[in-house]
Amino acid sequence: MYKTLNLLNAEIEERYSDKGKIIFYNGNALDLLESVPENKIKLIITSPPYNIGKEYETKISIEEYLKTQEKIISELIRTLSDNGSICWQVGNYVKNGEVFPLDIYYYRIFKKYGLYLRNRIIWHFGHGLHASKRFSGRYETLLWFTKSKDYTFNLDSVRVPSKYPGKRYFKGEKAGQPSCNPLGKNPSDIWEFVAKEWDKQLWDIPNVKSNHPEKTIHPCQFPIELVERCVLALTEENDFVLDPYAGVASTLIAALRQNRKAIGAEKETEYYEAGKNRINDFYNGKLNIRPLGKEVHKPTGREKITKIPEEWKLKKVL
Numbered sequence: 001m002y003k004t005l006n007l008l009n010a011e012i013e014e015r016y017s018d019k020g021k022i023i024f025y026n027g028n029a030l031d032l033l034e035s036v037p038e039n040k041i042k043l044i045i046t047s048p049p050y051n052i053g054k055e056y057e058t059k060i061s062i063e064e065y066l067k068t069q070e071k072i073i074s075e076l077i078r079t080l081s082d083n084g085s086i087c088w089q090v091g092n093y094v095k096n097g098e099v100f101p102l103d104i105y106y107y108r109i110f111k112k113y114g115l116y117l118r119n120r121i122i123w124h125f126g127h128g129l130h131a132s133k134r135f136s137g138r139y140e141t142l143l144w145f146t147k148s149k150d151y152t153f154n155l156d157s158v159r160v161p162s163k164y165p166g167k168r169y170f171k172g173e174k175a176g177q178p179s180c181n182p183l184g185k186n187p188s189d190i191w192e193f194v195a196k197e198w199d200k201q202l203w204d205i206p207n208v209k210s211n212h213p214e215k216t217i218h219p220c221q222f223p224i225e226l227v228e229r230c231v232l233a234l235t236e237e238n239d240f241v242l243d244p245y246a247g248v249a250s251t252l253i254a255a256l257r258q259n260r261k262a263i264g265a266e267k268e269t270e271y272y273e274a275g276k277n278r279i280n281d282f283y284n285g286k287l288n289i290r291p292l293g294k295e296v297h298k299p300t301g302r303e304k305i306t307k308i309p310e311e312w313k314l315k316k317v318l
């Protein structure tokens with residue numbers, strides 16, 4: 001009854017099967033999850049709707065919103081393998097100018113189901129809406145939970161270059177020997193907008209706005225490199241990676257790029273179709289992807305847009 005689409009190199013199924021490599025369902029996440037047996041998924045990574053009135057959602061009360069989310073979360077936890085992880089990326093819900101940080105609300109739900117928080121990652125980006133009655137919001141969070149105390153964490157596959165690789169022990173048995181890890185350092189739990197991610201103790205992944213090579217019709221898609229970092233650290237090859245709110249398939253593409261199996265649901269047909277095209281483009285080598293860890297553009301000071309407007313100088317604004 002469910003279609004299997006034959007793309008040039010990608011075969012997309014619409015229902016879970018142990019042998020499926022790409023499962024992408026156009027419909028409600030709960031319907032797809034019904035087809036997934038328990039204990040199968042190594043990593044669930046997603047950015048749920050924030051209930052802020054985006055074009056794909058109807059704003060409801062925060063209580064009602066969290067109740068709907070809890071239904072999906074309990075199903076997700078059923079499908080998660082015992083050594084698996086959930087990465088839940090959220091920002092704020094805002095009502096009448098008051099800010100409700102969604103990760104605080106979600107933390108309680110995940111704890112109720114017995115999960116363990118391993119990191120609360122701050123994802124900082126340099127652009128966004130300018131607020132006038134509070135400071136402009138420039139970060140969101142990613143809560144990384146594990147289902148048990150026995151979990152996969154491949155730190156070596158996501159290390160970043162050390163700032164001072166030439167540092168040496170200055171005393172003790174190892175005096176004179178290099179003190180850094182030759183594979184690089186732990187990328188830390190803050191991802192910041194800097195020219196080179198190893199310039200500061202911060203991770204550096206720009207959000208997907210119009211000047212980003214991955215931009216599609218979706219209003220708030222994941223940067224593929226953000227997902228890739230989690231895929232590399234928290235799963236092994238051929239593990240299943242699931243995104244219940246898959247949008248234009250960024251998670252699925254990150255998983256496939258790293259030779260994992262991908263599964264996701266997206267209710268909006270327009271995004272689903274765009275996602276399927278991206279998967280197809282990926283398999284045909286035509287998808288633009290910002291490479292993991294690539295430097296973020298930093299103005300040199302010579303660009304026109306970095307100069308103070310002449311009118312401001314004349315009016316003595318500055």
Ligand SMILES: C[S@@+](CC[C@H](N)C(=O)[O-])C[C@H]1O[C@@H](n2cnc3c(N)ncnc32)[C@H](O)[C@@H]1O
Nearest residue numbers: 028029047056221222245246247248250266267
């Ligand atoms: C924040 S966006 C995620 C975007 C995605 N990370 C990407 O990179 O494209 C949330 C998505 O969830 C979809 N969605 C909301 N409720 C859903 C549901 N119950 N089942 C499936 N998709 C849903 C929305 O249409 C929207 O595209």
